[in-house]
Amino acid sequence: MSDQAVDYHQMWADLGLDLPTHDALLGAVGQLFGDAYLTQDNRPAGMDYLNFVMSEVHGLRIKELDDFRKSGGKVFGTFCLYVPEEIIRAAGGWCVGLCAGAEFAYDQVEQIMPRNTCALIKSFMGFKLAKVCPYFESADLVIGETTCDGKKKAYELLGDLHNVWVMELPQMKREQDMAAWRAEIVELVHKAEETTGNTITAESLRAAIIEVNDKRRALQRIAAACAADPAPISGKDRLLATQVAFYDDVPRFTQMMNALADELEQRVASGEGVTPKGAKRILVTGTPMALPNWKLHDIIEKAGAVVVGEEMCTGSRYYQDLVSESADTVDDMLDDIAAKYLDINCACFTPNDGRIEDVVRMAQELKVDGVIDYSLQFCGLYEMESHSVETAVRDAGLPVLKITTDYSMEDVGQLATRVEAFLEML
Amino acid sequence: MRILGLDIGSRSVDAVWLEDGRIVDWAVADSGFDPGSAATDFVGRDAHDAIVSTGYGRHAARERFGGSAVTEITAYGMGASALFPAAAAVLDIGGQDTKVIALGSGGKITDFEMNDKCAAGTGKFLEVMARALGFSLQEMADAALAAESGVAISSMCTVFAESEVTGLVHRGEDRRRIARGLHESIAKRTLGSLKRVNARGPLVFAGGVAKNPAMVTLIADGFAGEVWVPDEAQIVGAYGAALSAEGSGGG
Ligand code: SF4
Ligand code: SF4
Numbered sequence: 001m002s003d004q005a006v007d008y009h010q011m012w013a014d015l016g017l018d019l020p021t022h023d024a025l026l027g028a029v030g031q032l033f034g035d036a037y038l039t040q041d042n043r044p045a046g047m048d049y050l051n052f053v054m055s056e057v058h059g060l061r062i063k064e065l066d067d068f069r070k071s072g073g074k075v076f077g078t079f080c081l082y083v084p085e086e087i088i089r090a091a092g093g094w095c096v097g098l099c100a101g102a103e104f105a106y107d108q109v110e111q112i113m114p115r116n117t118c119a120l121i122k123s124f125m126g127f128k129l130a131k132v133c134p135y136f137e138s139a140d141l142v143i144g145e146t147t148c149d150g151k152k153k154a155y156e157l158l159g160d161l162h163n164v165w166v167m168e169l170p171q172m173k174r175e176q177d178m179a180a181w182r183a184e185i186v187e188l189v190h191k192a193e194e195t196t197g198n199t200i201t202a203e204s205l206r207a208a209i210i211e212v213n214d215k216r217r218a219l220q221r222i223a224a225a226c227a228a229d230p231a232p233i234s235g236k237d238r239l240l241a242t243q244v245a246f247y248d249d250v251p252r253f254t255q256m257m258n259a260l261a262d263e264l265e266q267r268v269a270s271g272e273g274v275t276p277k278g279a280k281r282i283l284v285t286g287t288p289m290a291l292p293n294w295k296l297h298d299i300i301e302k303a304g305a306v307v308v309g310e311e312m313c314t315g316s317r318y319y320q321d322l323v324s325e326s327a328d329t330v331d332d333m334l335d336d337i338a339a340k341y342l343d344i345n346c347a348c349f350t351p352n353d354g355r356i357e358d359v360v361r362m363a364q365e366l367k368v369d370g371v372i373d374y375s376l377q378f379c380g381l382y383e384m385e386s387h388s389v390e391t392a393v394r395d396a397g398l399p400v401l402k403i404t405t406d407y408s409m410e411d412v413g414q415l416a417t418r419v420e421a422f423l424e425m426l
Numbered sequence: 427m428r429i430l431g432l433d434i435g436s437r438s439v440d441a442v443w444l445e446d447g448r449i450v451d452w453a454v455a456d457s458g459f460d461p462g463s464a465a466t467d468f469v470g471r472d473a474h475d476a477i478v479s480t481g482y483g484r485h486a487a488r489e490r491f492g493g494s495a496v497t498e499i500t501a502y503g504m505g506a507s508a509l510f511p512a513a514a515a516v517l518d519i520g521g522q523d524t525k526v527i528a529l530g531s532g533g534k535i536t537d538f539e540m541n542d543k544c545a546a547g548t549g550k551f552l553e554v555m556a557r558a559l560g561f562s563l564q565e566m567a568d569a570a571l572a573a574e575s576g577v578a579i580s581s582m583c584t585v586f587a588e589s590e591v592t593g594l595v596h597r598g599e600d601r602r603r604i605a606r607g608l609h610e611s612i613a614k615r616t617l618g619s620l621k622r623v624n625a626r627g628p629l630v631f632a633g634g635v636a637k638n639p640a641m642v643t644l645i646a647d648g649f650a651g652e653v654w655v656p657d658e659a660q661i662v663g664a665y666g667a668a669l670s671a672e673g674s675g676g677g
Contacts, residue, residue, distance in 0.1 A: 417482070421497040421540075424497055425538070
């Protein structure tokens with residue numbers, strides 16, 4: 001597919017990246033990918049697309065963003081599921097996810113942030129401070145949100161370095177919260193229109209709703225195929241698909257993922273799996289796993305089990321619900337968007353029973369043998385909610401393993417022992 | 427069928443030779459700088475039909491000697507319930523890690539917890555503290571048992587606790603009370619882990635630290651159930667590993 005080794009250094013330099021540091025990062029990600037992904041057996045052929053995307057992760061896609069911007073388009077960087085992609089796209093903008101999943105430039109980060117900040121925040125700050133993320137540098141506007149305290153404060157610091165705008169997210173889901181959230185959505189409409197210079201119309205908004213729904217539908221198909229035993233695709237590969245969904249071209253990605261889903265459905269029909277039938281099936285729940293964070297999935301799957309679902313923002317929370325497609329006016333569509341987004345079950349809400357119900361329901365639908373609850377260290381929200389998750393899963397008759405970790409590789413040996421022991425226990 | 431179970435830990439390498447589910451021989455060696463060579467000696471010592479390795483060196487051992495590997499959790503669970511079929515929980519305090527395992531019916535593992543991130547509360551911790559107090563391990567345990575009450579030790583971190591102990595000694599605190607306080611703080615932490623996994627008695631206390639009478643007394647005092655210590659507390663893991671082999675006769 002690629003013309004082999006196009007040199008993108010000029011483009012990266014023009015974006016203001018620190019080239020030597022960036023080369024080092026890219027090399028490390030490539031190695032990580034090779035070790036975690038290219039060593040897998042029985043991968044679906046449809047994964048070739050994602051392999052290709054990964055091989056061009058800072059190349060071709062950045063070139064596309066670059067061309068888009070040169071023709072007057074605007075790129076919006078986001079960190080959280082609550083920022084509606086539909087609105088950005090209806091205004092003619094493109095969205096890219098900026099969450100980062102690798103330990104990078106922590107020494108610089110820790111000069112401006114406490115050490116005990118979660119890895120996700122430290123990582124995106126590190127990428128920004130070290131000037132190694134071309135997505136960050138391609139973002140004309142970064143949209144933050146008042147989810148957890150760490151991110152809220154991090155956006156203030158980020159504001160010194162980048163063009164940042166923050167949405168206020170309620171912490172409860174009552175009527176008055178919905179009203180406030182609906183008003184924030186309108187603010188986002190204005191901000192998006194102002195940034196792109198385009199007006200959102202009923203036509204553009206409807207088209208965006210359908211387009212993003214289609215992306216979610218494709219991912220839903222992939223997820224649904226994993227209810228089969230043997231699972232037709234590894235958890236790592238499914239996770240990668242969700243991670244890439246945050247920054248790839250929407251219609252192309254949807255098309256490729258539907259092709260992958262076709263293949264998976266055929267595999268299921270013919271009983272073909274990525275692991276032998278009877279391999280232990282695991283549901284992972286917890287904090288999001290941003291690219292290139294494949295650490296836990298890699299440990300689980302190298303130990304012989306298969307991850308069949310992710311109840312996380314890089315998983316079901318991203319694609320399980322659609323925006324209603326029945327509205328005709330912009331106002332009604334914004335109502336639908338507000339409703340769908342406020343329905344996401346993130347631990348920054350209280351209460352958050354919906355998430356617990358999702359975990360138990362997914363565990364049953366996917367016929368898992370056990371649940372692994374994953375928290376990033378220093379993420380008070382998910383660490384705190386872990387107990388409710390554990391209790392509910394145990395009450396449903398399934399074992400749980402709680403893992404708290406970060407992006408470093410120091411604890412991989414210990415985690416592997418705990419995961420292997422958990423699998424032996426199932 | 428003769429099976430060799432190897433437990434390759436950070437402090438010692440333990441071996442058990444099993445024939446039809448019964449231990450025919452066992453051995454324990456210091457890991458030293460090269461746990462592989464101790465293991466190689468054991469492997470070469472006697473003929474066997476299968477090898478199962480456990481402990482942190484299990485994967486390396488499997489690559490080197492073949493056979494299979496199981497985690498310490500499974501190995502200790504199987505070993506303890508084979509030795510004591512009524513066991514409902516296992517505690518293992520080894521050289522550098524601690525594990526607690528809750529067992530259900532038929533010795534099935536229902537939950538576990540491991541502390542393997544640092545030396546807090548492990549054999550290594552006790553060694554460092556004994557040195558700081560100028561005791562041997564045995565003397566420290568005896569001193570702890572002789573004291574009526576312990577000094578509260580505020581840190582479980584080996585480094586901080588060591589300087590705390592040195593400070594207490596300089597202030598003229600009774601070394602026996604310090605020794606007791608150290609044991610008490612490990613016991614308290616361990617009892618907390620046991621509670622978190624809902625461990626009930628009888629509890630099998632294995633691992634090198636189970637040879638320490640002060641630890642056994644304090645755990646038994648704080649635990650709501652019987653505490654049993656196997657005669658050869660150190661080889662439970664190697665025994666369990668051997669039992670996990672198919673056709674071991676151990677079930
Ligand atoms: S976990 Fe919560 S705050 Fe984080 S991305 Fe998901 S929805 Fe946003
Ligand atoms: S993982 Fe937790 S602490 Fe970190 S950004 Fe997400 S919600 Fe905030």
